Amino acid sequence: MMNVPLLVSSMLERAERLFPEKEVVSNTDVGIFRYNYAEMGRRARRLASALHQLGVRKGDRVGTLAWNQYRHLEAYFAIPGMGAVLHTVNIRLSPEHLVYVINHAGDKVLLVDQDLWPKVEAVRDRLQTVETFVVMTDQSLPDTSVERLYSYEELLKKGEPDFPFPRDLDENDPAGMCYTSATTGKPKGVVYTQRSIYLHSMALGLADVLALSEADTCLSVVPMFHVNAWGLPFAATWFGSKQVLPGPRMTPKAIAELIESEKVTLTGGVPTIWIGMLKELEQRSYDLSTLRTLLFGGSAAPKEMIRAYEEKYGVPVLHAYGMTETSPVVSVGRLKSHQQGCTPEEKLELKSKQGLPVPGVEIRVEGTDGEVAWNGKEIGELLIRGPWIADAYHQDERSGETFQDGWLHTGDMVTVDEEGAIKITDRKKDLIKSGGEWISSVDLENALMAHKDVFEAAVVAIPDPKWQERPVACVVLTEEGRGRVNEEELLEFLRPQVAKWWLPDKMIFMDELPKTSVGKFLKRALREELVERFGLKQSVE
Secondary structure, three states: OOOOOOOHHHHHHHHHHHOOOOEEEEEEOOEEEEEEHHHHHHHHHHHHHHHHHOOOOOOOEEEEEOOOOHHHHHHHHHHHHOOOEEEEOOOOOOHHHHHHHHHHHOEEEEEEEHHHHHHHHOOHHHOOOOOEEEEEOOOOOOOOOOOOEEEHHHHHHOOOOOOOOOOOOOOOOEEEEEEOOOOOOOOOEEEEEHHHHHHHHHHHOOOOOOOOOOOOEEEEOOOOOOHHHHOHHHHHHHHOOEEEEOOOOOOHHHHHHHHHHHOOOEEEEOHHHHHHHHHHHHHOOOOOOOOOEEEEOOOOOOHHHHHHHHHHOOOOEEEEEEOHHHOOEEEEOOOOHHHOOOOHHHHHHHHOOOEEEOOOOEEEEEEOOEEOOOOOOOOEEEEEEOOOOOOOOOOOOOHHHHEEOOEEEEEEEEEEOOOOOEEEEEEOOOOEEEOOEEEOHHHHHHHHOOOOOEEEEEEEEEEEOOOEEEEEEEEEEOOOOOOOOOHHHHHHHHOOOOOHHHOOOEEEEOOOOOEOOOOOEOHHHHHHHHHHHHOOOOOOO
16 A cells, blocks of 8 residues: 555645635634635745744744634644644633743744734743744734744745645654643643544544535634644645634624624534523524534533524534544544434433544543443543544653553543443542432533523532532523522422432522633632632532
């Protein structure tokens, strides 16, 4: 067989050759920007050429601090295409973590959206490896004392539109980097190779995964700084899908308008995004009829939210699971053919699971006494391995805690049913052990969010002298429910759904819940807030 390297550059070359007129639509501060893959390819090559002129070479890290916009898409292909490493920096990191990840990655150049420049300016004196800053704009450069500062558009004018991407790269060379959002401790860096990005992108096109194809219009709602926007920009470009990039104003209203105006067929994001979208849909009418897939990932999706989208708005929901360490797609909640005849309630239960491992990924579930049975009842930690699963953190001594004997230990506690479908019950540190029995905070949260007046809910454990731990529910009510819904009403709502000993000892009503930079509930911060506001003692982390 031919030993042809699996390279990111070949993905762009296919789009340039086969789909040159296919459109890329980008929402910007000054309105909608449109161009096609032929133009995108020329600009990506100009960027690679310009970076080479600036001294960027194979293996060098180039960081991006940018929204989901067309210049960021060009960087997605220009940087790994030339053999350098694309480091997508989380724009919502604290200044301390921002400095840490840039220095730890060793970024040589930073590409920064203009409105994000103040974040960089505030910490630039602490950045040890950055030699050059590029502001991604066609407007005037910010007033700064930085010497090596360039305008993206002016820089591109100096680049060659036919810059040849090297063909002698090793497919196992690093091509991308992303750091975990670090709910505790320092963020951990994950390096993606040319090969892993290529194979992960290929998997997204499989019929039983996302079935992404040339016929699709793909809206990347998940941030491009987070796990390569779940790999959607890479795969959509390779397959020739029309792409829609929502830009800096990613509100539910803006997303709904883009779905309607651009006739989006597939989009994806974390459940908190789609919870906000439901609120928007209740207030205004939008045509969502073109959507064939609304992808949920990042955390477990409440069953009632899935029901609302599918039954009220006619939007098919697909539940997926992954992590920064897994590129990220590991499993997808597609029904098997024989399950199509199930009742609507049975189908809803199946769709609320994280689903079957995608082809190429292997899983194990380990309990305290070894592997657990696949019976949908026994709980254990999910272990994963595969060609796009990381095997270590970048220059981090914590790797040994997570990567053992060729498996990624996820820290997610799951069950697996007889069909092989994964269901997350909790993070290992968030599972509540009460009286020797496990309580799933995720199941309690989903049950609470089925109440029509509950907007969001998060459940955490507090120590208990008799039972070891007991659950406390933190609830954000809808505007209609505030001042009307009380603790007893929610407990009554839960009683038919869960075991008596699962019922939270306390309901705490809050205006908002703390979240991570990518929209997940930040339970560590929630526990700290409970200590400060209510004097509740924290459970062991």
